[in-house]
Amino acid sequence: MDLDVVGIGSPLVDVLATTSEEGISRSGLTRGSMMLVDALRAEEIYGSMGPATEVSGGSAANTMAGVAALGGSAAFVGKVADDVLGRVFTHDIRSTGVQFDPVPVPVPVSGDGTSPGTGRCLVLVTDDGERTMATHLGVAITLAPGDVPEPLVQRGRIVYLEGYLWDLPPAKDALRHAADVAHRHDGSVALSLSDSFCVERHQREFLDLLVDRVDVLFGNEQEIVRLFGARSLDLGVEAAEETGLLVAVTLGDRGAVVTTPRGPVEVPAFPVDDVVDTTGAGDLFAAGFLFGLTHGADPERCAQLGALCASEVIGHLGARPQEDLRDLASRAGLL
């Protein structure tokens, strides 16, 4: 196993624009959450957005970029189209040092801008740095078991699965398959819950997965509470502990809670001068955590590494690290 983490998810190019509260209301989206939209609806929302910035994203892809930025070895699996955004995504993730060998899906020329292509995530960022997202998955939606190369999965100490993919029936099979391959080869499986609506849609299946296919679980407060049908964070963490898995719950500016053999441990957030854009905070927390886990750190140290990486990414627009995370972690005494 020569790779620390193999991530599987939807390759997306983020289209970021700052927006007023009125802009969010007008868009019909739910503030702070992610909604899946079709190509036409994506065009509508895009048309109402201000000047935007395009930057590679995708939840699991962001996490893999973070692992690589810490000096870890990572690979990514997901489907892009043979178009400009597909080339942008491929360039960007490779240039962070992540292995990515896609077979781009050919796209027909439709001329109306709505032919299936590489997925896009429209990100509306409000003044407080909160992001509201509308994702058009494009060809990422076609991920199927045959798209997950077994030899690559076998090389990973941890296989990291993006919860968002549970919205896509063939992708579910692909992820279950990847989890089984990993376990057969002594790898571990980590799952990110991704989004509270996603948890609501798939609560039963996620709980089933935890029983035999998942070793490490990531979620924020809302997601964990919803997953376990708990009435409070404390009860949610209690339920998480009972699963026996390694569970990390992110709590925004209050830091994170992680399960350990001696009970749940709280880890504070790293102070951030100016929160610009929270996109990628959870993804980068997972990156730091997974890097720690594959480099002998205990759960508390893993969560500290996660908190540090999250603090870097919310200080600027875009969901991938811009600073040298390895250097930051080393200066913070975490490496």
Add this chain to the structure above:
Amino acid sequence: MDLDVVGIGSPLVDVLATTSEEGISRSGLTRGSMMLVDALRAEEIYGSMGPATEVSGGSAANTMAGVAALGGSAAFVGKVADDVLGRVFTHDIRSTGVQFDPVPVPVPVSGDGTSPGTGRCLVLVTDDGERTMATHLGVAITLAPGDVPEPLVQRGRIVYLEGYLWDLPPAKDALRHAADVAHRHDGSVALSLSDSFCVERHQREFLDLLVDRVDVLFGNEQEIVRLFGARSLDLGVEAAEETGLLVAVTLGDRGAVVTTPRGPVEVPAFPVDDVVDTTGAGDLFAAGFLFGLTHGADPERCAQLGALCASEVIGHLGARPQEDLRDLASRAGLL
């Protein structure tokens, strides 16, 4: 004439990445300048760049976005392809309030990423905020007289021409034609020298243009010195004065010099806490200057407005304003 400014130039999407000094040397580019490259060379340079951010650019287009952000009325003319980057460019400039009605050029599907498409400008940004650029013009190179709509040009109080276009023979005719149309309808013509190598390549033609087709000239120190074959800035400004045109010379962090009836006047730069990326500084100087000129300001006030707009754009990555320029100008007592 219901439009303040009609800008003509190359629509480009900027592909920005931070780079080390070694990265600049390896790229074979000249630090601080712009080089035109073909599709293959563009792919090569892109391949060696780190993770990038895509954001709409193009010199004259940036200027028009700035005029609109100040509350002026502006239109832009230039050629985009019927591809993702063309739609990105069109969305972004329209959402700033600039009128842009392109006829997108169809593109064949080649699959190798090198088919002609919407132009791209690869921008390598070093620690000091300096930018080194490689531009692949794509379909922008096909701009010809027939692409410049006369009725639109007639509506502009000022027609603003991008010097970069002088590298393209059919575009030259398009710009000469636009200048003649403007003058026939009592409009003025402004020219940006764009780049010192561009001035070197076209010195004779630019000097000829000044005689009868240009009323307002923009250039930085290097460009003005080179245009007039002067041995110092002072001699360059003296030569500029002798043309009888309104000439504005930008001097980076030393501000600008502008010709006035009572001789050249120096205007200081606005202080900037942290210079992140100088891309667009000259373009936004021109925006503030042109807005002033079409709203009754004297040359000194025009240059102050230019300096203010330039100071905003160098404080962040990307060549278009992110703050409300009208509000900034008003708080600075310039409106």
